[in-house]
Amino acid sequence: MDGVLDEPEWQSAQSYSNFVTTEPLTSEPAKYHTEALVYTNAEGIYVGFRNAQPAEAKRVQRRFARDAFILADRNIVGIDFDGSGLSGYDFTVGAANTRQDGIYNNEKNYSGDWDGNWTSQTSQDEEYWYVEMYIPWTVAPMTNPEGAQKQMKFYFGRYVFDESLRFAWPNASAARPTFLSDWAPVSVDHVATSTLDLFPYVSAEQDLEENDGEVRAGVDVVWRPNTATQFTGTINPDFGQVEADDLVLNFSALEVFFAERRPFFTENQALFRSEVPNGDRLVHTRRIGAASDAGDEPVTDIDLGAKLSHFGERLDLGFFAVTEDDTAASEGRDYLSTRIQARLGDAVVGHSLTYADRSTLSRKALVNSLDLDWQSAGEHRVRGQLFYSDVEQEANEVNENTAFNQSDGGGWGQWSYAPNDEWRSNLTGYYYGDEFEMNDLGFLTRNDWMRVAADVRHDVNSYAPSSNQLSGWYSAKLSYEENNAGDTLMQGLDLQRQWVLRSTREFSLQVHLETSAYDDLITRGNGLLKRDAQQSFSFSYLNPRGNDFTFQLQYVAETKGTDKFSHEFIISPQYYLADTVTVGGRVSYTWFEEWLLWDFDSEQLATYESEVLDIDLRLDWFPTSRQEVRVKLQWLGVESDALQGYGLDDNGRLDPSSRPVADFKLSDVALQVRYRYEIAPLSEVFLVYNRGGFWDENDAGVSPWGLAENAWNNVTQQTITAKIRYRF
Incomplete structure (x- = not known):
């Protein structure tokens, strides 16, 4: 891997060069010639890019940390290993060989939590810059096809940073609700693989204030018995602060969400992601290993964790379990989550379950969820999810002798309509019952809540050549919220306008107006x-x-x-x-x-x-x-x-x-x-x-x-x- 595409294998690689402009979303031929090459063998997938960029077109070749957003020229490879449109893996390489990866779910919801085992290199000359990537077959679980050929879907992208231009093949854009579905099918020779990877660690921490030190050791295990199944396990994982959270000022009654950064909880986690459009989550792994229920430790050690996922032609299955260690005054918690999803024509239906046993609080929490994602003809999309929670707690000293047995439900639904690249709209509704609760393992902003919102957006993707504008958009949104007692919490109007100039200067203006309403928190x-x-x-x-x-x-x-x-x-x-x-x-x-x-x-x-x-x-x-x-x-x-x-x-x-x-x-x-x-x-x-x-x-x-x-x-x-x- 030297970034120079001179190996003989590239001569027989599949070539894709009909790139079009997707930012702004004009679908016109790309300003600069771009060619993507794909070659596969028994080891994995090799992707090469030839990016024409003459001397008069500035190349931005800044280096960034692994998984940081690359504010530079870059190439993007998207791979849907099963061609199902359910999830796509993103592999991005900047011109200075900075790497970023992540996963797209539900067409265009992106998470950068995932880290894959792949590599790349770049090079350049006066007229071109080049990318060479190697993606092993074992980078992600995938289904086993019946024959010798496997049908995948690919997306190739290029971003010219100094001119705010994005090119792509095929004509797919994250601005469309059909982003994953629009990736192009590509047939490759199927390779059956199995791997066993061990990730032992040793860490030593010295507390300079307490003059105290600690040495820890543990191991993560990733076993893929075949391409469709993956097991991830951990023993005594180390979750030391090698990546710090931002300081946050919060005087509100609502919890602040913090993203996951720990390797075990980001590896092979796509099947368990269940995000609500307002930011709530059925599974929020930052609950695991958090402060003890007795309040005697700011974090709780984890003894064991295991995840198992299997991807079939029509049915996917997942299992996830973690058990914590005891502290001086608190028993460790136990967590469990399962997932099953099936593809039925144009629809995907699924069931998820989460369970938390918090012995110190004498509390057990169970949440069931049913979800649907249906899309037809690219214009209409319907998504939704139903929840039912059941929480039991017996009285004890730690929970201030509070006992209850409460069950309740909730859910959300969204209809999206995008007739073309200029107009898109959504109608979204939420309802959470008074006693609905999923914060034992999930993230719930609040219960006792109902919301209805309708929004419309108009994109202006093309201006006259004489105009100094490159692109822009308008949007309007109406929202209404109330609690279950019928008290109006918010009824508001949002208006937004954005301008992007050919110089890449950007301006945006936003107005939010609310009528008089109640605040019940x-x-x-x-x-x-x-x-x-x-x-x-x-x-x-x-x-x-x-x-x-x-x-x-x-x-x-x-x-x-x-x-x-x-x-x-x-x-x-x-x-x-x-x-x-x-x-x-x-x-x-x-x-x-x-x-x-x-x-x-x-x-x-x-x-x-x-x-x-x-x-x-x-x-x-x-x-x-x-x-x-x-x-x-x-x-x-x-x-x-x-x-x-x-x-x-x-x-x-x-x-x-x-x-x-x-x-x-x-x-x-x-x-x-x-x-x-x-x-x-x-x-x-x-x-x-x-x-x-x-x-x-x-x-x-x-x-x-x-x-x-x-x-x-x-x-x-x-x-x-x-x-x-x-x-x-």
Whole structure:
């Protein structure tokens, strides 16, 4: 694999060169000649690209971390190994040989959690740049065909970053609801394979604050007895922080979603993904290994985990189970999930089950789900899912002697209509019962909720050659929400407009309007707040993307529970010092004239005049193609001066209270310095330094930078971690 397509095998490879423009979605012949080559043998699939790009067309060849979004020229290969349209695997290579992979589900829902065992290399000359990729047959489970030939579906893409142009063969676009279905069928010789891969690891962590250390060892196992079946197991997995979550400021009553980063839970997980359009999930693996139910440990060790999946011609099956270790005061939890799905003509129907046994809380939770995905003639698509939860809990000291046995249901449905590339629309409805619950293993934003939304979007994909516009779109959305008592929670209108210029500058404008409605969560169960009408206005600008210095500017003005506007200013700069060195981040400043929050100390609503500063600074350096140094520093600072406490009158309106409300200040800081060395695909060495600090006091004399200093000095975590994971 040298990125030079001079091997004799490429002379007999299948060739595809009729690329068309899919961004903007004009379907016109590609501006620059692009050829994709496919060659298969007993080892796997080899894909080559020849990308014409003359000297006058700027090549953007920046290097990025593995699985980071590649803001550079790149080639994309999509493979639906079964040709079913259910899932497609994405293999993306940047011009500097940066690799990214992921999985498409339900036509165009993309997840970058998956990491596959494949490799690539790039090269270039004056007129072309080239990509050479090797994808083993064992990279993903797939069905066994009856004959010697296997029918797959392929998608080949190319992105010219400096001109914001995307080319593809066949004429498939993620902007269409038929993205996966539009991939082209390709027949290849079927190769029966079986593999056994072992991923042992050893990690050592030194806690610099407690002067304490820990050494851990374990192993992951991936066994494919045949191409259609895969078993993934783990013993004593290590989930140390080699990838830090972002700091998040959340004063709402809703949980924040964090993506999965741990290898065992991202490998071979596609069959168990069950996402609701609003972001809810039937299976949310971040629940596993989380803080113990007794609250004595921030994380819980995992003893064993296993996943089994089998893909048939018409029927797919999956099984997933994990058991946790006990802590000093808490018994480990047990989790189980199953999946079965069948292809029936133009429809896919499935059943999923999740089960959680939380012995410390004397709690058992079972959720069943039925789902449907039907598509006809490319224009109409109907999707939906029905849920039923059954949760039993016996009283004990840990759960505050709370016993219950509750069952309830919920579901969602969506009809999509896309008659052409310029118009698309959706009608979506949700209903969750009062006692519906799937947070023991899933992610549920809230229950006791109903929503109906209708949206329409018009894309303008072609402008006159004399126009400075490249593409753009308009959209409008109407939404209505209420709880099951019939209280209106939201009825609103969203309007959006985006312009993309030929210079690749981008502008966007968004307006959100809501009528007066109730908020049944902000008081934490202490009554319904009747809100005034709410508004939000936002504007953003992105400068030409191919420059060495790029930035995005955003301004957001919105009301936060009262009729007073908050003002947020955001700048996201990136400076490419070289193709291998990038510094940048995001700085956000928000001023609240009247921020309405729940004050837990005085048990009432309160308003604050507040300033919030969120700074996220990053440096990425790639000394070689196998080495990566990343520095990530984030600081959140909040300074709030109390204005007034409030109760609620008989109509749910704010009623000034005589109970005092205190000012508050908080500061949260996190630093991670990480070195990564890739020994081979999926074999890595990490050396990581983590430091975190938090400060929360009412000190009227502290300056904004004093807030940062106080958090930095009040260390809550400081560790050094070394880890090696190797694939045999």
